[in-house]
Amino acid sequence: MKTIKGPALFLAQFASDEAPFNEWGAITRWAADCGYDGVQVPSWDKRLFDIETAATSRDYCDTFKGTAAENGIAVTELSAHLQGQLVAVHPAYDIAFDGFADTSVQGDPKARQAWAVQQVKLALDASRNLGLSALGVFSGALAWPYVYPWPQRPEGLIEAAFDELAARWRPILDHAEENGIDICYEIHPGEDLHDGISFEMFLDRVKQHPRARMLYDPSHYVLQCLDYIAHLDDYSERIGMFHVKDAEFNPTGKQGVYGGYQSWQNRAGRFRSPGDGQVDFGAIFSKLTTMGFDGWAVVEWECALKHPEDGAREGAKFVRDHIIRVTERAFDDFADGGADDAANRRMLGLEE
Template structure:
């Protein structure tokens, strides 16, 4: 067994226009002061990194790692959530994602957007390799999400064709991550076609069980769907290569439940919360991850409907430190012996 690495912080929710959140060299000492030892970088944010340069330049990657090392930090993974989302967008929700794109592409054709998103994922594969990383985070995008509830009845073959098209778009990207030696970890997330275990299995079948098709485990998204987030670890631990440590609560009433009634986050039955303020049993999660020899990072993704982000970040680092289990190097009952195999003795014990 291996001890989980961490704590680390996903920077996407913290970058902004005001210091110290306006550039990596400024936020790094703040992150370290909060108690983190790693950062997960949003690869689409130029305040954090130049993705194209990182894909081509060892010197740039060395400088990036050196900047963070000066504050006791390392890069844990790159995130291509935004670019992955743009691999597949249903026309019904296309306008909602225009701000995800660079300005010149906001009125571009679907094929031009797909070409840009694919190129971004390929750059991230090469950048991850140059940075010495073995996993990267992304979203799957969604062609089928508007049809997630089967009313009106879905035409025969619609779901199969949707996943076949998703596989056509992602398979060349997964092949590039194989060449780079990097696992591509899809965050299982509502709004994506890969939003639960059943949909991940469909995708896995469609891409021929590609060995780089992996999972970013975030229990908050499973709780808000009312999945068993602990059983999910039992089922898919061999594909889980990354995790986001994020809390949530689900308190349905007579007015709203899983779907939320179009309400804002503070009024929904299901809400994201800062670590320790929600309902998720992280003690059990970290125990299962240790049991299954999870070798990745415990990365805090801060999202909360109520608490200040700076407070949540500091509390999150301490929370993860309390939950990481330094795994044992020997069995607890080794002191009673029995570790060396003796076949003759075993037969005597059995009366043989």
């Protein structure tokens, strides 16, 4: 057993052009004031982080970490979710995802993909220079438009998609190995890696690569009606990161998992601030502690109702209250009667 680190906060949903969310020193001071010990950094947001410089300069990384440390904040991980998304994009989503890329490659899917691959590699180099051990990403998706099998999928279609997805990610995973960094794929609808089975399909094609791991976010499992506790048992060896995000699923006679094209406020399944939804975080923290997960519990604020700053402050306390400080002794040590081999044999009736 190990004690989970935290609380930490994913900054992607908070970075903006308004103070204190537009500058690294200010946003880390704000996070500390909210009660956080660490932050997860969106590597694409130049207001907070320069990925190109971080990939080549340890001095930059030392200064970056030092500024946070002065405010009582650790850098927990980098996120390259948006760049990872662009490693594999089905043409149906070209326009929707184009804004994730640098303007120099927008409108050119091949150039955009090459840029995305290089960006993820830069994030791995930067993670090494920062002394981190894991990078959060999306896998991207080639097969997602065919997730529902109607019209009937042609034989081999999904296999071809996963073969290509693995071929694109294998060199990146090898680069991760060279840097000593785990790539943690967030298991997420909209990605080809959206549940355990699809993750296994990918693992098979990358030859069970040791650097291919999961970012566990139970909110996405609630909205898929997936057993998020059993999932931890099934993939305990592959859980590398943890997002604390809540969700609720309240189906009606009019809508269910697919949401009827409604807004987040009006969907049967929607994200909520930690503690406001249906996720059993007590069971999750107990399970992760028993498994020996010693990474960070990172609040990812996404809520259809609550103000983000309220969610952030409440989330810090929520995580702190759920972290289990691992015991160093058994609860019944007071009743230890002492024993030796001879006494054990007598207790078993084996004394000669």
